[in-house]
Amino acid sequence: MNVPKIVAxxxxxxxxxxxxxxxxxxxxxxxxxxxxxxxxxxLGMVMQGxxxxxxxSLDEMIYHAKMVKAGVKNALIVxxxxxMSYQADYVEAVKNAGKxxxxxxxxxxxxxxxxxxxxxINAIVSAGIPVMGHLGLTPQSINIFGSYKARGKDEREAxxxxxxxxxxxxxxxxxxxxxxxxxxxxxxVTESVAVPTIGIGAGVHTDGQVLVYHDMLxxxxxxxxxxxxxxxxxxxxxxxxxxxxxxxxxxxxxxxDEHSYE
Ligand code: KIV
Numbered sequence: 001m002n003v004p005k006i007v008a009x010x011x012x013x014x015x016x017x018x019x020x021x022x023x024x025x026x027x028x029x030x031x032x033x034x035x036x037x038x039x040x041x042x043l044g045m046v047m048q049g050x051x052x053x054x055x056x057s058l059d060e061m062i063y064h065a066k067m068v069k070a071g072v073k074n075a076l077i078v079x080x081x082x083x084m085s086y087q088a089d090y091v092e093a094v095k096n097a098g099k100x101x102x103x104x105x106x107x108x109x110x111x112x113x114x115x116x117x118x119x120x121i122n123a124i125v126s127a128g129i130p131v132m133g134h135l136g137l138t139p140q141s142i143n144i145f146g147s148y149k150a151r152g153k154d155e156r157e158a159x160x161x162x163x164x165x166x167x168x169x170x171x172x173x174x175x176x177x178x179x180x181x182x183x184x185x186x187x188x189v190t191e192s193v194a195v196p197t198i199g200i201g202a203g204v205h206t207d208g209q210v211l212v213y214h215d216m217l218x219x220x221x222x223x224x225x226x227x228x229x230x231x232x233x234x235x236x237x238x239x240x241x242x243x244x245x246x247x248x249x250x251x252x253x254x255x256x257d258e259h260s261y262e
Contacts (some may be wrong), residue, residue, distance in 0.1 A: 048060075
């Protein structure tokens with residue numbers, strides 16, 4: 001998989017994207033045939049147990065992205081630029097995007113924001129690094145929004161998201177994540193840009209979908225956003241398995257001769 005192939009999928013074939021944060025989860029996602037694996041800064045919540053993505057550092061993103069890279073043969077790997085790795089100025093943003101790509105050998109970076117980041121996006125793309133955009137609910141701005149509620153529900157905010165999509169397309173993004181926006185707005189954005197849109201909580205009309213690995217497999221159950229569909233209940237299965245193991249250890253039913261050396 002590569003960036004031009006993802007762009008060419010628009011209007012032809014829906015794009016599937018999932019997050020992964022380590023070798024094993026990346027191998028599973030890749031073997032299942034997803035088109036894109038996102039090393040999301042959502043790792044702050046599902047891997048580190050933090051309340052938001054804000055504390056995640058550049059070095060932590062690089063650490064996780066290296067493990068993901070080791071497990072992937074086919075999918076395109078996109079790495080989130082964490083909070084404050086690109087916001088201060090575009091020169092620093094180019095250097096940090098370069099550090100991610102050079103040290104991890106992943107394919108592209110993702111950053112949140114619209115018109116105000118057009119110069120930054122253009123500078124990173126000009127350095128030869130593909131950029132995925134992210135509009136709508138942008139979790140790194142949680143302290144401005146004050147909640148993880150859907151965005152773009154009023155006319156003013158909907159217009160800004162639509163305008164931002166055009167600005168960041170012009171700046172050079174190869175695709176745009178639309179998070180938690182009304183499905184009709186996602187449809188309008190999707191029809192207004194030439195690059196693929198990838199929705200999470202954005203309805204069926206986007207060019208692709210993304211879900212967080214731990215959410216869709218039922219590994220993370222601290223909370224469940226409306227847009228999450230659980231395709232498995234692995235936490236429940238894991239708790240059951242470990243309970244059985246503990247019981248068997250205590251009752252001396254494990255290990256048996258089958259698991260022992262002579
Ligand atoms: O960090 C992440 O997992 C994301 C997805 C929710 C798109 O940005």
